[in-house]
Amino acid sequence: MTGQPLLRIEELHKSFGALNVLxxxxxxxxxxxxxxxxxxxxxxxxxxVRCINFLETPTAGTIKFEGETLCGMRNGAFYVAPExxxxxxxxxxxxxxxxxxxxxxxxxxxxxxxxxxxxKGSRREEAIADAMRLLGDVGLREKVDYYPDQLSxxxxxxxAIARALAMHPKVILFDEPTSALDPExxxxxxxxxxxxxxxxMTLIIVTHEMGFARKLADxxxxxxxxxxxxxxxxxxxxxxxxxxxxxxxxxxxxx
Ligand SMILES: Nc1ncnc2c1ncn2[C@@H]1O[C@H](COP(=O)(O)OP(=O)(O)O)[C@@H](O)[C@H]1O
Ligand SMILES: [Mg+2]
Numbered sequence: 001m002t003g004q005p006l007l008r009i010e011e012l013h014k015s016f017g018a019l020n021v022l023x024x025x026x027x028x029x030x031x032x033x034x035x036x037x038x039x040x041x042x043x044x045x046x047x048x049v050r051c052i053n054f055l056e057t058p059t060a061g062t063i064k065f066e067g068e069t070l071c072g073m074r075n076g077a078f079y080v081a082p083e084x085x086x087x088x089x090x091x092x093x094x095x096x097x098x099x100x101x102x103x104x105x106x107x108x109x110x111x112x113x114x115x116x117x118x119x120k121g122s123r124r125e126e127a128i129a130d131a132m133r134l135l136g137d138v139g140l141r142e143k144v145d146y147y148p149d150q151l152s153x154x155x156x157x158x159x160a161i162a163r164a165l166a167m168h169p170k171v172i173l174f175d176e177p178t179s180a181l182d183p184e185x186x187x188x189x190x191x192x193x194x195x196x197x198x199x200x201m202t203l204i205i206v207t208h209e210m211g212f213a214r215k216l217a218d219x220x221x222x223x224x225x226x227x228x229x230x231x232x233x234x235x236x237x238x239x240x241x242x243x244x245x246x247x248x249x250x251x252x253x254x255x
Contacts, residue, residue, distance in 0.1 A: 004031045006170060006202055007052065007093075010072075012061035014047050021047045023226035024061070029171065029204060034197045036213040037206045038237075039223035040249060045206045048223070049173045052204070053093045054086045065089050066170070091119045094164040098176040100156040102148040102163075108135065109144040112163045120167065127166070134162040138192060154185030161192055171202040178209060210253060214238050222246045 007029040014022040021044045029035050037045045050056040052063065054070065057080060062072035070089055071080045080086075094115070102111050112131035116122035122130075135141055138158040148156055157177055164172045174193065178186040190212050197203055197216055207213055213220055213234060220237040222230045222245075230243045241247045 005029070006031045006033075006066060008062070008064040009052070010062040012048070012051060012063065013059045014044075014051055014056060015059045021226055022051065022058070022061075025223075025226070025228055027221060027228060027231075029202065031170075032200050032202055033218045034203045034205070034216055036217045036220045036234075037204065037223055038208070038210070038213060038220060038249075039229075043223045044226045045223050046175050049095065049175050049204060049206055053090045053095055053173060055095070065092070087119070091115070091167055092170040093173055094167050094169050095173040095175060096157070096160045096164055096177050098179045100148070100153070100160050100180070102156055102159055104148055107145050107147055108140060108151070108159050111148070111159055112166050115163060116166050131162065131166055134165050135159075137165075138162050152185060153181045154188050157181065157185075157189050158192060161189075161196075165196075171204060172196065174203065174205040174207070176206050176208065178207070208253075210238065222249065224249070 005028050009025060009027045012022050012025040025048055037048065039045055047056060051058045058071055060078055063070045068089065069081065070086060073079065103114065106114065109128065109131055112135060113127040116127040116130065117124060132141065132144065135144055138161060140155060140158055140162065143151060143155060151159065177193065178189050181189060190209065193203070193205070194216055217234045219231060220234050221228050222237060224245050230237065230241065230246045237246065238250060241250055
């Protein structure tokens, strides 16, 4: 199945008022691909992944998901698909955030079944059975009745991953999933993400964990100042960068 285009982004722009954050980003992600986005703080990585699932609405450009146009030019004007279509697409590409973004007033189990029941219309008993299995997979079977503030950061992030998996998504978007974690908890989350990649899950991962990106990536995209400056396999990006901007970024993080 690997090789089919799942997501195609062309000349994507996003502004906040007068601030142009994405300045024409083009990017394709194939089914089964593990794509990393790296780059300096403020370069637009979060904005890009938030635009991909329409947590932010792009200002211009094309996003196609499984061949369906979510935004793009139509009859000479910028078109954004109706909310119903966006919601359906979004349910196929859930996001895991740096700050977990769990529902504080819901238990672990309730956090995981919310999407399947509310968005996919799953039957409650089926959603619970699936959630119990997924929470078992991430080592949280004993915590299903806990509330988020009773969990460690690493446990919260595993709930967030189980919540994403409960949607049986086509791709999972990760925005710096380990940046808010104590150092000793980072490895566990990276191992969980590696497990998803090894099962063939399509992943788009924003991270500063360069060793992790180097080992796991099919492709790495380097972003700076609202552009993708260079894309390539990890050995190119980390060992033989072609652009001066990427070379100096790699030198700065190795220092
Ligand atoms: N909702 C927003 N409103 C205004 N400016 C924003 C908003 N979100 C992001 N920005 C700005 O967009 C730029 C890129 O931010 P971001 O996408 O978060 O970068 P990165 O994730 O690469 O650090 C920053 O200058 C940031 O302040
Ligand atoms: Mg960010």
